Amino acid sequence: xxxxxxxxxxxxxxxxxxxxxxxxxxxxxxxxxxxxxxxxxxxxxxxxxxxxxxxxxxxxxxxxxxxxxxxxxxxxxxxxxxxxxxxxxxxxxxxxxxxxxxxxxxxxxxxxxxxxxxxxxxxxxxxxxxxxxxxxxxxxxxxxxxxxxxxx
Numbered sequence: 001x002x003x004x005x006x007x008x009x010x011x012x013x014x015x016x017x018x019x020x021x022x023x024x025x026x027x028x029x030x031x032x033x034x035x036x037x038x039x040x041x042x043x044x045x046x047x048x049x050x051x052x053x054x055x056x057x058x059x060x061x062x063x064x065x066x067x068x069x070x071x072x073x074x075x076x077x078x079x080x081x082x083x084x085x086x087x088x089x090x091x092x093x094x095x096x097x098x099x100x101x102x103x104x105x106x107x108x109x110x111x112x113x114x115x116x117x118x119x120x121x122x123x124x125x126x127x128x129x130x131x132x133x134x135x136x137x138x139x140x141x142x143x144x145x146x147x148x149x150x151x152x
Contacts, residue, residue, distance in 0.1 A: 005050045012046035015039055016111040024105075024113035024123075032117040040114030044133075051141050068138040074104035075131025082124030108134070 019039035023030045050064065081101045084094055105127065112130050119126065 005053050009046045009050045012043045013111055016043040016114070020110050020113040021106075024110040024116075027113075027116065027123065028120075032114065032120075034117065036114035037117040038114070040112050043111055044137075047137050048140070051137070051144055065138065065141055068134050068141065071108040071134035072131045072138065074108040075127045075129075075134060077101065078105055078109065078127035079124050079131070082122075082127070 016039045020036050023032045023036055078101045081094075081098050085098055105123070109123070109127050109130050112133060113126070115129070115133075116126050119129065121129065
């Protein structure tokens with residue numbers, strides 16, 4: 001039963017990732033459509049379904065909590081690197097650390113990039129917004145776990 005929910009989460013992640021990949025890489029030159037927004041909302045709904053169904057069964061899955069925490073931290077890292085990129089253009093160390101941001105941008109920000117249809121932000125500010133989304137989902141995980149009570 002729980003396996004179906006994990007399949008739902010993984011498949012919605014892959015749909016959102018593949019739908020939002022090209023617009024997130026080419027932003028602001030590409031157009032974000034309502035289709036990208038719908039794929040992102042599918043992923044967010046899948047997160048909520050998995051949180052409610054899997055946690056109501058009493059099993060705490062630390063992997064989802066870790067994923068959400070790393071998503072939150074990655075949004076902050078991308079925002080921080082973007083700020084330093086704008087102010088310190090000529091440092092090679094910054095260029096090396098900026099290459100790290102592309103991997104975490106693809107893994108954690110790209111699947112939710114359809115929300116940029118509503119906000120039309122640059123990638124640094126949008127990454128900060130997505131880190132807030134990840135922390136809200138993480139708080140939902142913690143809230144559902146506390147509502148279920150302790151496991152015996």
